Amino acid sequence: xxxxxxxxxxxDTVYGLTENAVDAAIAQHxxxxxxxxPHTAYSLPCYYAVTGTKIEKLGDMKDALAVIKSLMTREKxxxxxxxxxxxxxxxxxxxxxxxYIDGATPYEEPCYGHLADAVIRExxxxxxxxxIPGVAVILGSAPxxxxxxxxxxxxxxxxxxxxxxxxxxxxxxxxxxxxxxxVRVIPLGKDVTSxxxxxxxxxxxxxxxxxxxxxxxxxxxxxxxxxxxxxxxxFAPLDPVIVACGAxxxxxxxxxITNEETFRVPKSLIVQKDVSKFNATSxxxxxxxxxxxxxxxxxAFASAFEGEIIRRG
Amino acid sequence: xxNFKLTTVEEMEAATNKLLETGAKVGADAWQYRVKNQTPxxxxxEQGICCRICSMGPCRITPKAxxxxxxxxxxxxxxxxxxxxxxxxxxxxxxxxREICHTLHCASPDGAYKIKDEAKLLKLAKEFGVETEGRxxxxxxxxxxxxxxxxxxxxxxxxxxxxxxxxxxxxxxLENEMLxxxxxxxxxxxxxxAHMGCSSLPEAxxxxxxxxxxxxGWGGSMMGTxxxxxxxxxxxxxxxxxxxxxxxxxxxNIVVHGHDPSLSEMICEYADDPEMIAYAKEMGAKGITVSxxxxxxNEVAMRRGIPMAGNFLQQENVVLTGACEAIVVDVQCIFPAxxxxxxxxxxxxxTTSPIAQMPDSEFIRFSAETAAENAKLIVKTAIExxxxxKPELVYIPDMKQKATVGYSVEAIVKxxxxxxxxxxxxxxxxxxxxxxxxxxxxxxxxxxxxxxxxKIRPDYAHIELMKKLIANDIIVIASGCSxxxxxxxxxxxxxxxxxxGAGLKRVCELADIPPVLHxxxxxxxxxxxxxxxxxxxxSGIPIYQLPVVGCAPEWMSEKAVSIGxxxxxxxxxxxxxxxxxxxxxxxxxxxxxxxxRKWTGAAYTVEKDIDKLVDLMIERIEEKREAxxx
Numbered sequence: 001x002x003x004x005x006x007x008x009x010x011x012d013t014v015y016g017l018t019e020n021a022v023d024a025a026i027a028q029h030x031x032x033x034x035x036x037x038p039h040t041a042y043s044l045p046c047y048y049a050v051t052g053t054k055i056e057k058l059g060d061m062k063d064a065l066a067v068i069k070s071l072m073t074r075e076k077x078x079x080x081x082x083x084x085x086x087x088x089x090x091x092x093x094x095x096x097x098x099x100y101i102d103g104a105t106p107y108e109e110p111c112y113g114h115l116a117d118a119v120i121r122e123x124x125x126x127x128x129x130x131x132i133p134g135v136a137v138i139l140g141s142a143p144x145x146x147x148x149x150x151x152x153x154x155x156x157x158x159x160x161x162x163x164x165x166x167x168x169x170x171x172x173x174x175x176x177x178x179x180x181x182x183v184r185v186i187p188l189g190k191d192v193t194s195x196x197x198x199x200x201x202x203x204x205x206x207x208x209x210x211x212x213x214x215x216x217x218x219x220x221x222x223x224x225x226x227x228x229x230x231x232x233x234x235f236a237p238l239d240p241v242i243v244a245c246g247a248x249x250x251x252x253x254x255x256x257i258t259n260e261e262t263f264r265v266p267k268s269l270i271v272q273k274d275v276s277k278f279n280a281t282s283x284x285x286x287x288x289x290x291x292x293x294x295x296x297x298x299x300a301f302a303s304a305f306e307g308e309i310i311r312r313g
Numbered sequence: 314x315x316n317f318k319l320t321t322v323e324e325m326e327a328a329t330n331k332l333l334e335t336g337a338k339v340g341a342d343a344w345q346y347r348v349k350n351q352t353p354x355x356x357x358x359e360q361g362i363c364c365r366i367c368s369m370g371p372c373r374i375t376p377k378a379x380x381x382x383x384x385x386x387x388x389x390x391x392x393x394x395x396x397x398x399x400x401x402x403x404x405x406x407x408x409x410x411r412e413i414c415h416t417l418h419c420a421s422p423d424g425a426y427k428i429k430d431e432a433k434l435l436k437l438a439k440e441f442g443v444e445t446e447g448r449x450x451x452x453x454x455x456x457x458x459x460x461x462x463x464x465x466x467x468x469x470x471x472x473x474x475x476x477x478x479x480x481x482x483x484x485x486x487l488e489n490e491m492l493x494x495x496x497x498x499x500x501x502x503x504x505x506x507a508h509m510g511c512s513s514l515p516e517a518x519x520x521x522x523x524x525x526x527x528x529x530g531w532g533g534s535m536m537g538t539x540x541x542x543x544x545x546x547x548x549x550x551x552x553x554x555x556x557x558x559x560x561x562x563x564x565x566n567i568v569v570h571g572h573d574p575s576l577s578e579m580i581c582e583y584a585d586d587p588e589m590i591a592y593a594k595e596m597g598a599k600g601i602t603v604s605x606x607x608x609x610x611n612e613v614a615m616r617r618g619i620p621m622a623g624n625f626l627q628q629e630n631v632v633l634t635g636a637c638e639a640i641v642v643d644v645q646c647i648f649p650a651x652x653x654x655x656x657x658x659x660x661x662x663x664t665t666s667p668i669a670q671m672p673d674s675e676f677i678r679f680s681a682e683t684a685a686e687n688a689k690l691i692v693k694t695a696i697e698x699x700x701x702x703k704p705e706l707v708y709i710p711d712m713k714q715k716a717t718v719g720y721s722v723e724a725i726v727k728x729x730x731x732x733x734x735x736x737x738x739x740x741x742x743x744x745x746x747x748x749x750x751x752x753x754x755x756x757x758x759x760x761x762x763x764x765x766x767x768k769i770r771p772d773y774a775h776i777e778l779m780k781k782l783i784a785n786d787i788i789v790i791a792s793g794c795s796x797x798x799x800x801x802x803x804x805x806x807x808x809x810x811x812x813x814g815a816g817l818k819r820v821c822e823l824a825d826i827p828p829v830l831h832x833x834x835x836x837x838x839x840x841x842x843x844x845x846x847x848x849x850x851x852s853g854i855p856i857y858q859l860p861v862v863g864c865a866p867e868w869m870s871e872k873a874v875s876i877g878x879x880x881x882x883x884x885x886x887x888x889x890x891x892x893x894x895x896x897x898x899x900x901x902x903x904x905x906x907x908x909x910r911k912w913t914g915a916a917y918t919v920e921k922d923i924d925k926l927v928d929l930m931i932e933r934i935e936e937k938r939e940a941x942x943x
Contacts, residue, residue, distance in 0.1 A: 078816030266732035281736040
């Protein structure tokens with residue numbers, strides 16, 4: 001199967017799930033039921049940024065599905081794969097938004113789910129100044145708990161913001177690591193669709209700091225490609241849905257590094273079998289250059305630990 | 314995105330029409346008028362069924378006279394004509410390659426010609442089995458040049474450079490008696506076969522056509538390219554400009570036209586000389602501008618960033634600007650019309666090679682031994698001619714585009730190294746390009762080559778085909794007049810990424826390249842053959858299975874047919890926009906468009922409808938992808 005076929009299949013799967021979920025939600029709540037994420041001025045930020053349209057109720061979602069379907073062209077060209085990636089991301093956003101109906105709190109400690117605008121504004125300045133030199137999006141389960149913890153720690157020590165999706169969240173917890181926005185390790189959620197909450201960060205950064213007009217998808221993709229130093233680490237096994245999400249990440253300019261044997265695309269889709277080299281491979285792929293002055297002290301030292309809270313005992 | 318805008322064919326034609334108005338004032342002739350005088354062309358010639366190889370003829374084939382006097386049928390006549398056409402082209406490139414070998418043999422540390430790329434020389438020396446350990450570099454150069462010269466007439470064995478081919482292709486050619494032996498032998502064998510009473514079997518004539526072409530591509534042309542790199546440096550990406558607007562009204566304009574860089578390199582060298590520039594100022598000019606036409610232009614653009622004034626059918630336009638002090642030519646594709654035309658202006662038409670002598674020209678015989686003084690005299694002659702300019706006739710169209718050129722195989726591999734990841738990839742290979750192709754980010758590659766031909770609206774096919782290919786994520790490599798058409802249009806400006814499909818655009822951004830890569834002159838199509846061989850070796854896929862095709866949409870010369878034959882011989886499907894005079898024989902047409910495939914893995918496609926031609930190429934590339942399962 002060609003890489004594009006895998007992307008298209010993943011996109012079709014997610015679209016089917018989304019369509020069912022939206023229909024079920026409308027059957028349950030009616031088309032006028034309000035939907036949205038808490039603490040954001042950007043409605044469903046990804047959909048808003050790409051199309052310029054705000055989704056306010058379930059009925060709007062039905063219309064959005066038609067718009068998303070129109071992105072799902074099936075020519076054998078990268079543009080079609082990119083747009084399928086974007087369509088997959090938008091579907092994920094709809095699915096995630098449905099979880100928040102009626103003020104529900106679908107995510108519990110340690111997972112964050114949707115991140116409020118305030119968090120993005122707070123992270124925005126260090127991102128622009130380079131204090132946060134990159135954003136790592138880690139997906140799936142590492143081959144072992146030790147490798148998971150070592151990888152996350154390596155990024156943390158470089159001041160990189162780490163977001164976690166799927167099995168690695170449990171692995172990090174098992175290793176006894178502290179997580180949270182204050183230490184720049186943010187577990188998003190266990191479902192693959194929760195990855196949209198970090199995409200939402202990049203997209204809102206473009207809207208807030210990049211002055212990108214909502215609906216100008218080309219400008220959005222150019223801004224994220226040039227200005228948001230994010231990258232994805234996706235652990236094997238990769239299913240078509242993850243690959244379809246990956247196409248969306250690559251469309252935004254974020255390289256994907258994986259330990260699964262798959263197609264390779266220079267600077268974009270890189271196979272690195274050795275997880276201990278994920279860090280170096282990722283930074284080079286995203287052209288992130290960090291100069292570290294090694295201070296020989298017995299504890300970890302990085303700006304990531306600035307917000308750490310020391311509790312009694 | 315920025316101010317980037319392609320120059321259209323309409324704009325170029327408007328500029329040409331304005332120049333023709335200048336010409337009309339002084340009674341100048343032009344190819345546009347001569348085409349009218351020659352139309353309609355003889356149908357027998359067009360179909361290849363006119364034979365005049367003995368004095369029993371001329372014979373021609375008609376329904377009433379299906380055989381010539383000797384009894385040869387249409388298939389034999391068309392086949393022999395095709396073979397002789399090929400031999401002419403192969404002889405031309407090969408003699409060019411031979412001259413370069415001689416120039417290398419003349420190189421010396423204190424002479425006009427020096428070794429600029431020692432690493433490449435050492436690599437070639439190794440290939441030819443020349444001892445390099447502890448020896449003087451010039452001694453190595455002379456012996457390597459001699460080894461190269463032996464390739465032209467060696468009595469036994471095959472062309473050395475064919476060992477660069479993947480075994481899958483070389484063995485195939487060997488088995489079918491299509492692997493080239495000595496270069497000159499293939500040319501004279503071809504002429505022998507085409508003599509009255511020799512071969513008239515189409516299969517044999519087609520096979521020899523390919524073998525003769527292969528002696529060019531993997532012999533003469535490759536020798537020309539490789540040794541030019543040794544002498545003048547292997548091209549690296551460099552910025553330049555293209556189209557007539559590169560000529561500067563206030564300067565002495567010297568236009569180099571032809572093919573062999575031994576001449577043009579020396580002219581450029583002396584035009585840069587402070588003494589010459591001072592002399593130009595003394596004569597009332599602000600400086601000296603050297604620009605180029607045709608392949609010699611490609612050579613100096615690739616290595617020195619010398620601007621490109623125009624391609625084949627623009628050669629008369631250069632003189633029509635009224636601002637050309639000298640058009641200096643050597644060999645091949647030079648209109649004899651330049652002689653009478655230059656007489657209408659102050660322009661000096663300077664011929665330099667005993668191979669190409671023409672009436673109404675000033676002949677300054679150029680040779681490798683006396684290159685420095687020859688070049689100096691030519692530059693001086695041009696400078697002294699500045700005062701003879703007729704200001705009322707000067708009109709230089711304000712039209713030029715930026716171009717990044719200089720993509721030799723070595724430069725392409727270096728670009729590809731730039732997108733590798735040091736944690737996972739090896740460098741020095743074509744693998745990043747293969748990965749882009751395998752994943753589908755780039756669908757394939759098209760080598761666009763060839764001439765202009767008045768039968769096709771000049772440059773239209775080159776430019777329109779390239780635009781559609783890059784919009785479909787197909788990367789284009791170009792050489793010769795095709796490359797110059799691209800440069801004039803703006804397709805070699807890195808900003809042209811914005812008219813590409815998403816895949817090629819991303820590749821251009823990450824690798825920092827234009828979507829159409831200038832690989833050089835017509836002998837430099839050998840670079841493309843080396844690239845194809847590398848891609849095959851790095852991927853383990855035979856060349857004929859790679860999603861790569863060649864195209865000569867506006868081809869004109871015998872050289873183009875020789876090139877087509879070696880491209881097909883290398884295993885790359887080749888698309889032509891002009892029929893190679895074979896319509897008179899269904900057997901010959903069938904062999905060229907299909908039968909060849911069983912011997913070389915590739916064949917020709919001829920389609921005179923240019924829009925269909927590009928669609929056929931895209932279809933073929935997708936077919937090849939499907940067959941590979943990518």
